[in-house]
Amino acid sequence: MNSPATKRPRKSRRSISIRSIVTAAVVLAAVLFATRTNHAQQLQKGVSVQLAVTSNAVPMPEADNQDAWIVAVTADGSLYFGVDPVSPSDLADKMKSRPRRRDQKLYIKADARAPFADVRRVFAAAHAVAFDKPVLLASQKESTATGAVVPPTGLEVTVGPHSHTAAIVVQINSGQHGPTVLVNDQQIPDAPLAATLRRLLQDRSDTPVLVKASGTVPFAAVVRVIDVCRSIEAKVAFVTPML
Numbered sequence: 001m002n003s004p005a006t007k008r009p010r011k012s013r014r015s016i017s018i019r020s021i022v023t024a025a026v027v028l029a030a031v032l033f034a035t036r037t038n039h040a041q042q043l044q045k046g047v048s049v050q051l052a053v054t055s056n057a058v059p060m061p062e063a064d065n066q067d068a069w070i071v072a073v074t075a076d077g078s079l080y081f082g083v084d085p086v087s088p089s090d091l092a093d094k095m096k097s098r099p100r101r102r103d104q105k106l107y108i109k110a111d112a113r114a115p116f117a118d119v120r121r122v123f124a125a126a127h128a129v130a131f132d133k134p135v136l137l138a139s140q141k142e143s144t145a146t147g148a149v150v151p152p153t154g155l156e157v158t159v160g161p162h163s164h165t166a167a168i169v170v171q172i173n174s175g176q177h178g179p180t181v182l183v184n185d186q187q188i189p190d191a192p193l194a195a196t197l198r199r200l201l202q203d204r205s206d207t208p209v210l211v212k213a214s215g216t217v218p219f220a221a222v223v224r225v226i227d228v229c230r231s232i233e234a235k236v237a238f239v240t241p242m243l
Contacts, residue, residue: 009113047072049078049111051139052223056230057153060135063107064152070137071125073110073219077118088118092125106131106153110219116172117215123238127159134159138223145162155226158237162210167237168200168228172213172221179221193225198232206239 049072057116062068071082071091079086081094095106110119126134135154171182181188188196201207209229213222229236 008205010098031070031186045067046070046109047074049074049109050111051137052112053140053141054153054155054223054227054230055141056227057138057140057155060105060107060137060154061151062105063135063137067101068107069095069098069104070107070109071122072120073114073122075111075113079118079122087174088121088125091122092128093103093126095129095131107137108136109137109210111182112218112220113224114219115215116213116217116219116222119219120213120215120238123159132158132160136223136226138227155223155230155236157211157226158208158235160237160239162208162237162239167208167210168197169198169210169212170225172217172225174214174216179217181225190224192233194228197229197234201232201234205233206235208235208238210239212239222234 016160063070070082079088079091081091084094086094099222108119108122108126110122123134126132132157135156137152140153169184171183171185173180181190181193183193183196183200197209201209211222211225211229227238
């Protein structure tokens with residue numbers, strides 16, 4: 001039988017091993033915290049808005065880059081290019097005067113409560129400076145772990161000239177009990193909208209869904225229709241003449 005003197009070194013080695021594991025775990029946690037903190041510190045400063053909630057937005061991590069082009073629209077219709085306030089009439093000129101990469105994207109961060117007329121002005125400015133595929137930033141319904149850094153998400157749309165004769169037109173109007181939606185001039189309840197669009201898009205996968213909306217409609221209602229379109233992988237476009 002081993003004497004107590006021979007067992008102590010085993011306990012000592014076991015204690016050293018446990019301490020090593022605990023130390024390694026602490027170091028790893030510190031590294032992860034530092035990485036997360038560093039990433040959070042690098043996020044671009046921006047204007048606070050209440051983003052529309054979606055189910056089909058995709059990650060847009062580049063919207064957090066320091067050189068990202070972001071136009072914000074607040075609930076009261078105020079416009080910001082980055083963090084600088086700008087008037088609708090000056091927005092296009094401000095964007096023209098700023099150098100940009102050839103692959104630069106334009107991110108529109110509009111408040112869900114903003115009237116669509118204010119967002120439409122941004123579409124017009126975007127098209128004027130050759131941003132024909134702006135990204136509408138949105139939030140996702142899925143909850144995330146507390147403290148996790150979540151990349152921005154958004155929905156890409158097309159802005160430009162399109163033919164109404166070869167397209168499916170969705171019109172969003174203000175109604176007494178909330179926005180109403182018409183597809184090719186026929187009123188469609190929210191629930192069957194996806195099925196209606198899917199049926200109309202059969203064998204026409206390249207046909208865009210042209211979205212139109214009255215100026216007083218809240219931006220959230222427009223995003224809701226775009227989100228439905230993306231759920232069936234339909235392309236979404238806004239027509240230049242209506243901007």
